[in-house]
Amino acid sequence: MEEDNNQSTAVKQNPLMIAVVAGVLILGGIGFLLTRSGSGRPASEPAVEGVSEEVALAQEVRDISLEAGSFFFAPSEIRVKTGEKIRITLTAKDLMHDFNIDALGIKIPVTKSGESGVVEFTADTPGEFEYYCSVGQHRANGQVGKLIVE
Numbered sequence: 001m002e003e004d005n006n007q008s009t010a011v012k013q014n015p016l017m018i019a020v021v022a023g024v025l026i027l028g029g030i031g032f033l034l035t036r037s038g039s040g041r042p043a044s045e046p047a048v049e050g051v052s053e054e055v056a057l058a059q060e061v062r063d064i065s066l067e068a069g070s071f072f073f074a075p076s077e078i079r080v081k082t083g084e085k086i087r088i089t090l091t092a093k094d095l096m097h098d099f100n101i102d103a104l105g106i107k108i109p110v111t112k113s114g115e116s117g118v119v120e121f122t123a124d125t126p127g128e129f130e131y132y133c134s135v136g137q138h139r140a141n142g143q144v145g146k147l148i149v150e
C-alpha cells in the first residue's frame with residue numbers, strides 16, 4: 001500500500017516538474033528574444049537621442065525594398081526622416097516597371113520581370129513626393145506611391 005502511494009505521488013510530481021521546467025524555459029526564451037529585438041536596432045529608434053542619432057543618420061544607408069507589379073508598388077508608402085540616406089531596390093514581379101520621383105530627380109530605369117534596379121539618394125527635402133511607373137499606362141492604372149520625408 002505504502003509503495004503504491006509513493007509511486008503514484010512520484011508519477012504525479014513528474015509531469016508537474018516538467019511543466020514548471022518547460023514554463024521557465026519558455027519564459028526565459030521569450031525574455032531573451034524580447035531583449036534581443038529590443039536592442040537589435042537602437043540606432044534608428046528615437047530612444048537614442050542627440051548626437052548619436054545624427055551620426056547614425058549621417059553614416060547609415062537605409063535599405064528599402066520595393067516590389068513592382070501590375071499595377072502597384074509594395075509598399076505604396078515609404079516614410080523616411082529628413083537627412084537619411086536611402087537606397088531603394090526595386091524588384092519587378094512581372095512585365096517590366098520603373099520608378100520615378102520627378103520632384104526629386106530620382107529614377108530607376110525600366111526593370112524586367114525578376115530583375116532588380118537600385119537608386120541611392122539623401123532625403124534632404126521634407127515633404128510628400130509621388131512615385132510612379134512610367135511604363136505604358138501603368139501610372140494611370142494605379143502604379144503609384146508616396147514617399148514621405150518627415
Ligand SMILES: [Cu+2]
Nearest residue numbers: 097133135138
Ligand atoms: Cu509598371
